Amino acid sequence: MTAPATATPGAGPVVRISGLHKSFGDREVLKGIDLEVAQGEVVCIIGASGSGKSTLLRCVNLLEQPTAGTVEVLGVEVTHPDVDIDRVRARVGMVFQQFNLFPHRTVLDNCTLAQRTVLRRRRAEAEAVARKNLAHVGLADRAGSLPSQLSGGQQQRVAIARALSMDPALLLFDEPTSALDPELVGEVLTVMRQLADEGMTMLVVTHEMAFAREVADRVIFLDAGVILEEGPPDRVIGNPREERTRAFLRRVLDPTHVEAVTDADPGAAGAVAGGEAVPGSRPLD
Amino acid sequence: MAATTSADRPAALAGRSRMSPRRRAELSRRAQYAVLLVLVVLAAVTVDWARLGESFFNIDTVRALAPRLPGAALNTVVYTAASFALGLALGLVLALMKLSPVRVWRVLATGYIEFFRGIPALLVVLAFGYAVPAAFQVRFDSVVLQIALALGMVSGAYIAETLRAGMEAVPKGQIEAARSLGMSSTRTLVHVTIPQAFRIVLPPLTNEAVLLVKDTSLVFALGLAVSDFELTKLGRDALSRAGGGLTPIVLIGLVYLLITIPLSSVTRWLERTTGYKGHV
Ligand SMILES: Nc1ncnc2c1ncn2[C@@H]1O[C@H](COP(=O)(O)OP(=O)(O)OP(=O)(O)O)[C@@H](O)[C@H]1O
Numbered sequence: 001m002t003a004p005a006t007a008t009p010g011a012g013p014v015v016r017i018s019g020l021h022k023s024f025g026d027r028e029v030l031k032g033i034d035l036e037v038a039q040g041e042v043v044c045i046i047g048a049s050g051s052g053k054s055t056l057l058r059c060v061n062l063l064e065q066p067t068a069g070t071v072e073v074l075g076v077e078v079t080h081p082d083v084d085i086d087r088v089r090a091r092v093g094m095v096f097q098q099f100n101l102f103p104h105r106t107v108l109d110n111c112t113l114a115q116r117t118v119l120r121r122r123r124a125e126a127e128a129v130a131r132k133n134l135a136h137v138g139l140a141d142r143a144g145s146l147p148s149q150l151s152g153g154q155q156q157r158v159a160i161a162r163a164l165s166m167d168p169a170l171l172l173f174d175e176p177t178s179a180l181d182p183e184l185v186g187e188v189l190t191v192m193r194q195l196a197d198e199g200m201t202m203l204v205v206t207h208e209m210a211f212a213r214e215v216a217d218r219v220i221f222l223d224a225g226v227i228l229e230e231g232p233p234d235r236v237i238g239n240p241r242e243e244r245t246r247a248f249l250r251r252v253l254d255p256t257h258v259e260a261v262t263d264a265d266p267g268a269a270g271a272v273a274g275g276e277a278v279p280g281s282r283p284l285d
Numbered sequence: 286m287a288a289t290t291s292a293d294r295p296a297a298l299a300g301r302s303r304m305s306p307r308r309r310a311e312l313s314r315r316a317q318y319a320v321l322l323v324l325v326v327l328a329a330v331t332v333d334w335a336r337l338g339e340s341f342f343n344i345d346t347v348r349a350l351a352p353r354l355p356g357a358a359l360n361t362v363v364y365t366a367a368s369f370a371l372g373l374a375l376g377l378v379l380a381l382m383k384l385s386p387v388r389v390w391r392v393l394a395t396g397y398i399e400f401f402r403g404i405p406a407l408l409v410v411l412a413f414g415y416a417v418p419a420a421f422q423v424r425f426d427s428v429v430l431q432i433a434l435a436l437g438m439v440s441g442a443y444i445a446e447t448l449r450a451g452m453e454a455v456p457k458g459q460i461e462a463a464r465s466l467g468m469s470s471t472r473t474l475v476h477v478t479i480p481q482a483f484r485i486v487l488p489p490l491t492n493e494a495v496l497l498v499k500d501t502s503l504v505f506a507l508g509l510a511v512s513d514f515e516l517t518k519l520g521r522d523a524l525s526r527a528g529g530g531l532t533p534i535v536l537i538g539l540v541y542l543l544i545t546i547p548l549s550s551v552t553r554w555l556e557r558t559t560g561y562k563g564h565v
């Protein structure tokens with residue numbers, strides 16, 4: 001591949017996925033996905049457990065190798081066999097559900113390791129960038145701590161700072177708040193909202209419907225390996241067309257819900273989505 | 286005595302259980318004390334304590350041996366350190382071979398590991414002492430090198446398995462995080478997998494070092510200059526002069542403990558200074 005990993009901003013979509021299939025053995029998990037993410041766009045992927053959300057996200061930076069179809073990131077076709085995937089990954093940050101901070105390194109080292117080894121930045125420069133991003137996520141004073149000395153919410157914010165320190169053109173989030181205690185969810189979502197406001201291009205797998213509604217430019221409902229419904233959050237979450245989307249939303253928004261009792265009522269789902277404010281989030285509507 | 290009391294008690298619970306578990310544990314404990322008491326009394330009346338003291342701690346033998354102990358202890362430590370360094374390097378290479386996607390590397394490593402774990406270490410020491418110099422027309426100028434090669438090759442096989450297990454125990458998410466930052470597989474290995482694997486295997490690795498301290502005793506089978514004697518060789522030398530007394534053995538054993546017991550506490554110290562245990 002001759003195309004550089006760094007595409008010029010504004011020239012085409014940041015991500016272009018077409019005809020993406022992914023199987024694990026006999027089991028087809030993604031069954032033909034077409035998706036584009038534009039510069040500065042925030043796309044939230046929602047869907048039931050096992051619907052293939054993580055797999056889709058991981059196909060973008062090739063943590064999973066697609067079975068068929070093409071994935072283009074920043075103008076580079078990452079599914080091309082000759083592509084230098086490390087160059088693309090250096091510009092695509094990923095935030096994991098389990099944080100995956102390096103436990104043997106300090107917070108600062110977590111943020112400088114890849115800068116120094118991949119981008120070949122000098123220590124002083126790497127540390128300056130790291131400190132700037134740690135300040136950005138509100139953890140300037142924890143640079144010398146080890147990950148194990150931080151709360152889950154703080155660890156996840158360090159993970160975001162680590163990704164930001166590579167000056168990414170795209171951030172991938174895979175359920176970044178699902179492993180957190182409820183009272184720590186808000187601080188992470190606040191940081192993510194801030195990034196969205198600053199124009200970061202983000203692809204976010206989440207179960208936080210209030211966040212998706214507020215921050216996403218577009219919501220994608222993934223069902224059994226296909227995109228069943230997609231559109232603006234108010235439409236997909238507030239007024240879903242597909243019965244399966246409605247059923248899913250009823251389940252996430254009200255875990256105690258009994259299927260037989262409540263009728264499918266698009267308005268009700270929307271009302272709950274608005275009412276169940278995420279801790280730390282601004283009021284909706 | 287105790288059994289009758291339990292028989293007197295009304296069977297609160299129907300069935301086979303005649304005695305409560307707590308009561309049974311109490312009885313067992315008393316029985317063990319009784320056996321101990323009998324043994325102590327027997328030992329006190331039958332053993333000739335004067336002769337035993339003479340044999341275990343003959344003051345003349347201690348005087349003769351003591352000046353030579355520090356040198357021998359130092360040799361033991363040096364042989365151990367050199368063997369461990371070599372074993373560690375070799376073990377790391379073998380562990381990486383075992384994790385290689387290339388089958389030939391895996392097969393070679395497995396073959397090596399199985400071979401050297403399967404034969405007595407003494408055999409390898411003898412090989413480097415006599416067979417290798419004869420077969421390849423080499424002379425080992427340095428005894429340390431000769432011993433380190435022999436014991437390093439053996440301990441490398443054990444260390445390889447330990448390290449491989451450690452590397453496999455590093456969570457997959459760690460590798461994914463490194464790769465998602467654009468780090469190559471080699472950089473990930475060097476900066477993420479191996480450092481974490483070492484922390485995971487610190488306790489078994491210390492254990493390996495303790496075993497190695499004791500394995501340096503195998504060089505007694507080599508013809509060494511007196512200045513190259515390590516503890517066991519020195520003890521054996523002294524034994525032949527001490528007229529069958531056990532004093533050299535006791536003394537040498539104590540010096541071994543002075544080396545091995547602090548070594549075990551090194552693990553705890555390293556775990557403290559590296560600042561974290563396990564994973565977050
Ligand atoms: N490495 C793998 N090997 C085999 N099957 C896999 C693998 N990874 C995922 N799967 C399967 O693929 C399906 C989709 O998994 P995926 O993790 O993408 O779902 P998800 O939508 O992210 O679910 P969740 O909300 O639980 O995270 C699941 O049935 C899962 O068991």
Ligand SMILES: [Mg+2]
Pocket residue numbers: 053054055174175
């Ligand atoms: Mg998932």
